[in-house]
Amino acid sequence: MIEVGLLALRLALIAAGYAVLASIFGARKRRPDLVASGRAAAYVVHGLIVVAAAVLLRALLQHDFSLEYVAAYSSSTLPTNYTVAALWGGQQGSLLFWTLILTSMSSLVLLQNRDRNEALMPYVTATLMTTAVFFLGLLVFITDPFQRLPVPAREGADLNPLLQNYWMMIHPPSLYLGYVGCSVPFAFAIAALATGRLGDVWIRTTRRWTLFAWFFLSVGNMLGGRWAYEVLGWGGYWAWDPVENAAFMPWLACTAFLHSVMIQEKRNMLKMWNMVLVLLTFTLTIFGTFLTRSGVVSSVHSFTQSGLGPYFIGFLVTVIAVSVTLLVIRRPLLRSDNEIDSFLSREAAFLFNNLLLVGIAFATFWGTVFPVISEAVRGVKITVGPPFFNKVNAPLGLALLFMTGVGPVIAWRRASARNLRRAFVVPLAVGFAAGLILLAAGVRHYYALVCFSLAGFVLTTIVLEFYRGTRARQALMGEPPVTALAHLVNKNRRRYGGYVIHVGVVMAFVGIAASAAFRIEEQHSMKAGDSIEVGGYTLTYQGMRSSDTPHTASMLAEITVARGGQVLTTMYPEKRFYKRQQQPTTEIALRTTLREDLYLVLGSYDDKSGLMTLQVFINPLVVWLWLGGITMVLGTMIVMMPTAAEQRALAAALAVEERAFA
């Protein structure tokens, strides 16, 4: 069976290479038969990768410990769901999984465009398959997932215990979908550059793909934060680890692209800039994968470290070289049809929003690579940790939050005094009032105050937009309020879905600011029967419980939680010992309310003295970060629903382009 997987990978590499050559050659020589064969080869690659992945999955499920991969990342006692997740738990498997997603998306794109975009598609196929060639090359020549052990192992080493939780089932696939999703707009961008068809077609064709990638990048980042929060047990959700940064940077670039694309669609401006952003987003996804695997920077995600760094660098350099060359060649075609008339305009606001997003991405990039630069320049190893990123990114992030309120409501071209008054007087008043009230209530944390005031400002701009839109429909159509609101959103899904996403962003900002500024954190040593008071809660340690399974052994501290004399709940922070890997993990206990999270960590336990150390965190409003994430998901779904107007716009753009190139 294993040989089938091996063979499938090799054939896939050959087929992918053929798809690249046939597509480009076919397009240049105007040979539709060659182009069609390239497309067919891409489908074949997909099929072969499905076979290879199925073979590896089968080996995992059958505990075939003669395979190095299976022996390294699973064990016979590992629960089935984590055995499936082991497919992306190690290096070779995750590369194969990546290739599986990439080729699945390629097939989907080819199917969607089977009788559309004839000029662009050969280059799209070639670009996607070039990426596939790179990953398949790694799988075939460098890091073979089907490597046999010289002597079959009797038992597997098991999956890293930190990965054995349900987040492992959804966080990596989500992030991979986001990462790989970015290849589709990238492929269309390269195709547009290669063919010189730089109008709206490629942008309108890939809009939903870009949103799809952005959606999964957002969800992936949020799930990663939630995972860290629940599993790492230090009370926080984001540590600016290089690999977290690696997932954050493409998200920022992609967010910038989604915004600046609107300027191109409406005003035919920023064509060059949009190209740069889409190329940058893809480059950052590859850079992120490189960071995870190269070991050039130390990270908590080092379970998949390897010597693949140089290959990724090579691929990155190639991608950048090709992109820049194409951009330079096509520069004349990327000129703007329009220009910025005033800095008080939506165009300028969006530009500034882009600047901030890319600025945060750059600051994050800079902090991530600075240790390497420092070592090269001074020969001194230094650390760039959370304090740096928080200090540098906080002001940029707050400026971005401000622009979230300005961008969507300021007028196009040149804002009149009347427009500014109508759009901003009330929201600014609300923002200032919120700040003053909090100041009077004793809040002295500078960043938190600014953040809450801005949140008030942005939320008010959004509420006003919904209110005015609904009122206008009520007046015009005579609809009752709820119907008017529903129709308003339904008729302008992009606009009002976007506002919903912005509400989610504001919620996330509030959650982050509150939990960063007002966190309570204490550590206590307790004996059974002891009580402590933390942040209004009375925590009583009732005693230690234990549990045992073939896979794990656990110690659980029973803690009753009371407030004002009333028992609220019993919590069980846990130490879990994974027998196979001989490794202990911390399983936190969590009580979430809209106001705050009570987060308990069992530090240590001494059997002789009966002394237990309990870490208590109270994280105010942190749930709003996750609720914000969910709101962003809902908003994105509204935005992504297809509309007839959009289809018409795409058809029209296609017609325009066909005529131009006829």
Added chain:
Amino acid sequence: MNATQSDLEEGLTCQCGCGLTVHACNHLQCPSGIPLKQEIASQLALGKTREEILSYFSGKYGEKILSAPTTTGFNIVAWVMPFAVVLIATMIIVVLTRRWRHRPQPTEQTPPAEGDPALRARLDAELDRWDA
């Protein structure tokens, strides 16, 4: 735990490989974080200032123990660069925009409204038919 203790713990990186600050690392019997916390406490007991204690640690364990770059020497580049890039980019945008505005405009253009490409395409098609 007073504010200075936790502030100093935030200022140092745990060397156990977790990548977190000493304050955030909560590994059971962490071979790096726990001794460092004790060392911070004993340094505080000597009545030293934050700067003195941080430079004591960086002298003893090397600069990599600090959780953020210092603000001296080449390290300043780390702090200044992100803001410099944003500022320079802003200036470039302003200059470019100025230059665009001073460029003679061939025709007065109005921003196309929603759904305009469809109308434009229809217009083009009708004009084509007219020409033919």
